[in-house]
Every structure is written in C-alpha cells, then in structure tokens.
Amino acid sequence: MGGRGPLSSALMAFSLGFLMDPLESVRVDHDTTFSLMLEAQRRGHDVYYFEQGWLRFNGRCAEARMRRVKVRREPGRHFDVLSEEVLPLSRLDVLFLRKDPPVDANYLHATQLVELCPERSPVFINNPSGIRDANEKLFTLNFPDLMPETRVTSELSVVMDFAARNEKGTILKPIDGFGGKGILFLAPGDRNARSMVELLTQGGKEPILAQAYVPESRLGDKRIILVDGDPVGAVLRVPSDADHRGNMAAGGTPAKAEITARDLHICKRLKPALQEKGLILVGIDVLGDYLTEVNVTSPTGLVEASHLDHVSCEARVLDVAERMHGAR
Known part of the structure; x- marks a missing residue:
C-alpha cells in the first residue's frame, strides 16, 4: 500500500x-x-x-x-x-x-x-500546519509597519472611533472572507456606518478587520506571486468604475504590473517567515506601498501574471517541487 x-x-x-x-x-x-x-x-x-x-x-x-x-x-x-x-x-x-x-x-x-x-x-x-497558522488576513498583522493602519475587533465603538479618524475612508473585511466577498468601503460620515458594522460583526459576535482606505487602490490591487519567498510575477487587478474591489472574482480586470523597490522590500521581509512555515506558493496583495493580505490557501493570479510578464510562474513552482522532492 x-x-x-x-x-x-x-x-x-x-x-x-x-x-x-x-x-x-x-x-x-x-x-x-x-x-x-x-x-x-x-x-x-x-x-x-x-x-x-x-x-x-x-x-x-x-x-x-x-x-x-x-x-x-x-x-x-x-x-x-x-x-x-x-x-x-x-x-x-x-x-x-x-x-x-x-x-x-x-x-x-x-x-x-x-x-x-x-x-x-x-x-x-503548501505545508498544512503553515496553512493553519497563516490566516490570510491575520498573518499580515505580524508586519504592522508594512500595512495600512489596521484594527481587528468585534466592538462597534472601536470600529466607529477608528473610522472617524480616517479622513479618506475605511475598508471593512470579514476575517475569513475570500474573493472580495463581504468587503465594504465606509465613507467618512456615512449614515449607514453603524448598520454596516453591526451586519459584518453579526451584532458584535464576530471580529472583523478595519483598515484605513488606501486611495491608490483605485489604480488597482497588485497580486504578487511568490515561490519559496521570491517574487516570480505580478498582476494588477483593476476595479471597475462601479466597485471598490479589484479581485478578479469580483469583476476586476487584469493588467500588467511593475514590481517596485517597495514591493521587493515587502517580499524580502516576508520570505523568512514564509519559508519557516513551509509556504511555498503564496500570493500577496499590495495597495500602493502597503501590504494588505498574504494568501496561502489557493492563491490565484498565476496564469495572468505569467501571460502579462511573459514568464512561466508554474514552471518556477514545479522547479521548487522537484528540488524539494529530490532533496528527500
């Protein structure tokens, strides 16, 4: 057997x-x-x-x-x-x-x-224990200096106080959300704010992630594909005029993306933690200069990044898989 x-x-x-x-x-x-x-x-x-x-x-x-x-x-x-x-x-x-x-x-x-x-x-x-450890929203909190100002709480008063200090708006996310589902933009002074928070927290029972809005997100949400901690490709997911979300599952359009010096700095900071947890194939999300998510379960964007950058991200993944198998 x-x-x-x-x-x-x-x-x-x-x-x-x-x-x-x-x-x-x-x-x-x-x-x-x-x-x-x-x-x-x-x-x-x-x-x-x-x-x-x-x-x-x-x-x-x-x-x-x-x-x-x-x-x-x-x-x-x-x-x-x-x-x-x-x-x-x-x-x-x-x-x-x-x-x-x-x-x-x-x-x-x-x-x-x-x-x-x-x-x-x-x-x-990826390594099963690494997947369990690295919640795609919460793992990012280990790097607060790379992120927009962020809070995690189920308390209405905490979210409302945080949102009141964000002059450009606030993004609200369910912690276990995916594909852009449940992500809301809270505009300053929005009269629906309390209802939105109550809805997402299920009346204060479920914690959510509240994050200062990054205006550069209108230009696109950058997905960078990391293989064994190194960037191998990227795709810019541009939101439609009618939505604030760039996720392709939510209607975002893929476009060519440049990997900047800031992006490389973010990748370098993440690499030791990703390798320690055995997270080989990862997709990180970057808005402007800020890291927002580290996706480890089944990150997407590899096909679009390969096409737009004229590379083969899948070949890089298989190279590492073969190397790891050979080392055993």
Whole structure:
C-alpha cells in the first residue's frame, strides 16, 4: 500500500496530487491549479486529483479516492480520467493543497488528515500546519509597519472611533472572507456606518478587520506571486468604475504590473517567515506601498501574471517541487 507508483521510479518523473475543488468546474484559461497540472504533465509526471470529501483515514494512514488524469487547455473537454482508485497519500511524491476557501472546520480537518502518513509523507505545497497558522488576513498583522493602519475587533465603538479618524475612508473585511466577498468601503460620515458594522460583526459576535482606505487602490490591487519567498510575477487587478474591489472574482480586470523597490522590500521581509512555515506558493496583495493580505490557501493570479510578464510562474513552482522532492 505504501509503495511508490510505477511512474515514480522513472528518472525525474514522479506522482503529483492535487487536493482541489471539482476538476469539472475549473476555468482552464484562468485557474492556477489547472495551470500547475498542465506543467506537471508536460514534464512527464503522473497527475492525480481528489476532492476534500474523498479524503479519509483508514485506521493506519490517510488515503483518498484519487483520479489519475490527463489534462488539456480545451474548455468543455479539459481532462480525461485515466484511472480511479483509493490510494494512501504515501503514494504521492508531492501534494498540492489547493482547495479554495472558505477555511472552515472541514478545511482545517483536511489539513490535519493529510499529515497522517506515518510511512512516507509527500512534499506538501503548501505545508498544512503553515496553512493553519497563516490566516490570510491575520498573518499580515505580524508586519504592522508594512500595512495600512489596521484594527481587528468585534466592538462597534472601536470600529466607529477608528473610522472617524480616517479622513479618506475605511475598508471593512470579514476575517475569513475570500474573493472580495463581504468587503465594504465606509465613507467618512456615512449614515449607514453603524448598520454596516453591526451586519459584518453579526451584532458584535464576530471580529472583523478595519483598515484605513488606501486611495491608490483605485489604480488597482497588485497580486504578487511568490515561490519559496521570491517574487516570480505580478498582476494588477483593476476595479471597475462601479466597485471598490479589484479581485478578479469580483469583476476586476487584469493588467500588467511593475514590481517596485517597495514591493521587493515587502517580499524580502516576508520570505523568512514564509519559508519557516513551509509556504511555498503564496500570493500577496499590495495597495500602493502597503501590504494588505498574504494568501496561502489557493492563491490565484498565476496564469495572468505569467501571460502579462511573459514568464512561466508554474514552471518556477514545479522547479521548487522537484528540488524539494529530490532533496528527500
């Protein structure tokens, strides 16, 4: 059961698994996970995928119902299932944890289950414990000098006092939000302010993140792709005239982005902490000169950054995966 698959014994070829959302639903021209699968296949590796609900513990180790697939960038017929069987995770050489948020109890349980491989653990991208430790909103608070002025609280009075001091406005975010969902702009003097805060905090029961508005956000929200702590590409997500959010899931338009000296400084500051936690593939968000988020669960933007910068971010990820596997 714990042995390696036939392809893994071949020179420089091994088995890569992807814990992800249903493969049927991916956008082949946009999805970062799909782009990684294509690059792995191009290099001759076996590509397996499984969904969170297919993961289980058999009394000795973690296993999953896995599909070995062949993928191609053709919408509507973008993959074939070559085989399907229940396999222990120890059969994988590398496992990409690419399940989209929300980071709920089931997600956290999955990060614990995948670690139950006493015979032989795969190389994880990203490390399950690192994902658990690095909430995409709260992890950034370890670097307050890189961020806009920020508060985290469930108390209405604290948020209202903070917002009253932000002459350019305040951004309110749910801590476990994703894809731009639930992000609100609070204008100075807005008569809806109390209702907005009450709504987001669920009547003072849930803490939220309140952040001083950065006017440069109208020019775009910069997503920088980091691989093993180093920037490999970037994309500017420009909000529409009718929205303050640049997230592509919220209607933002991708545009070419320059990685500035300030961006490089931010990346350099983050690199030791990311490497310590085993966070290999990360997407950070920068507004103007400010770091706003560190995305570690299933960061997107890799396809757009590769296209706009004429690079292959996915190749850089696979280079690191192969290196980490070889080191073992």
